[in-house]
Ligand code: HEC
Ligand code: HEC
């Protein structure tokens with residue numbers, strides 16, 4: 001059981017431990033100064049910004065590793081892949097790449113030696129990068145990044161899945177041919193810039209769009225239909241929710257300013273970042289210009305809602321009254337009262353910018369309960385950002401609560417304060433998550449999202465997507 005004192009101690013410990021990370025500017029630009037004479041400094045700086053937009057650093061840096069030297073573990077259903085060294089080291093990195101080689105790797109996923117890379121590298125989205133942006137980024141990687149002589153790790157994938165030639169067939173089948181740069185059919189220049197950022201460098205759909213049977217992303221732009229940005233599969237047991245304009249589980253209740261602020265600081269009054277998105281904010285979006293953040297928000301808000309069920313309604317006040325009366329007779333309410341209410345409050349409204357509200361929170365009411373179960377079991381860390389430099393943590397309860405108690409608390413939250421999420425979690429769901437890391441299945445639940453989870457068995461245990469390791473909570477953002 002947590003009292004106010006314990007909470008305050010927890011919060012202050014987190015702040016102590018996490019003060020470090022705040023101010024990190026454009027990294028590495030100062031290295032390589034000797035090589036930079038002949039290259040255009042402004043071009044390198046622009047390239048550094050394009051690399052920020054594309055979040056190359058989060059994937060191409062190992063936990064505790066040197067920037068861009070590769071080695072981050074990325075789990076996939078067929079085995080573990082490692083990101084590669086993209087520093088300009090001539091032997092181990094991409095120092096020998098010409099602009100043409102580099103462009104081919106970014107847009108087509110083809111290495112200098114001709115082999116195709118696994119689509120864990122988001123080249124289907126990066127194909128949208130304009131010629132100018134690629135040129136600038138090339139200058140940055142060649143002259144603004146410190147070379148590191150570190151050998152690449154071979155993927156842990158066994159035969160026959162380790163052969164690379166099928167990857168070229170996969171590319172031919174699933175990767176659409178795109179025109180680089182802005183979509184000329186969008187008349188509002190701000191929305192067009194936002195569309196470019198989200199679907200090109202930002203590669204938001206890699207996590208926020210569901211994938212099909214062959215792990216292909218189901219849609220790369222709004223023109224591809226309702227699946228696009230409608231919420232993805234669990235990535236390391238974090239669900240990337242829908243970014244469509246639905247008012248229950250999408251961004252319908254978020255203003256443009258909310259979205260821009262969330263991407264800049266990782267927290268707004270009614271939400272806080274965690275999981276894979278924490279890395280996106282810490283390594284990438286907090287460095288985006290305000291104009292780019294607003295363009296992104298405007299584009300996201302310009303997309304129509306998609307059909308879905310009703311997961312949120314009027315709060316009848318019953319849950320709050322039950323908690324205020326001590327929660328007696330309701331197992332979930334009792335667990336909540338003794339372990340959670342101190343931070344998230346009896347009425348589920350939380351504390352602005354510290355403890356996120358649970359009432360109406362898309363993470364809580366979204367069809368798939370995996371993120372919910374995961375954060376209650378293992379905890380979460382809200383990363384420090386330049387505009388909100390303290391880190392705040394949600395403690396994990398795996399050592400304090402039984403599987404049944406965690407399931408009860410999650411079920412209680414999903415049906416309280418107006419929340420009307422479908423399904424009921426069992427103790428067995430939590431035990432599986434805790435011991436094998438398997439996401440919670442929605443099989444048999446009456447869910448509206450007919451994503452892969454609804455009828456697909458879980459053939460690969462880990463989930464049907466690429467899961468890069470998360471730096472947040474381990475490393476300072478680079
Ligand atoms: C979501 C993770 C992710 C992001 C983001 C990402 N990459 Fe990659 N990249 C990878 C992985 C994984 C590989 C290796 C895949 C393989 O072994 O088949 C790779 C391969 C490459 C290669 C092929 C060359 C080589 O060393 O084998 C280049 C070049 C590259 N990435 C550059 C970039 C650049 C530049 C950016 C930013 C614009 C970027 N990557 C962003 C995951 C990522
Ligand atoms: C590595 C996977 C990943 C990528 C890439 C990614 N996201 Fe996310 N995103 C998540 C996860 C997981 C969550 C849920 C956790 C949270 O709310 O912080 C999330 C949550 C969000 C939310 C909050 C939604 C809500 O209802 O709570 C917004 C807004 C968002 N992402 C926008 C973006 C944008 C814009 C991009 C592209 C620039 C992007 N994301 C790229 C994984 C990702």
Ligand code: HEC
Nearest residue numbers: 272273274339340343354356363376380381382392393394
């Ligand atoms: C010490 C304060 C504290 C306690 C106690 C606490 N939480 Fe949290 N909770 C947080 C913080 C801080 C976050 C944001 C973490 C992040 O974003 O990484 C959070 C996030 C969450 C989220 C995700 C919502 C979102 O949008 O980020 C859920 C769900 C949640 N808590 C449920 C619970 C439950 C259930 C309990 C009790 C079993 C509990 N919390 C106890 C502080 C707390």
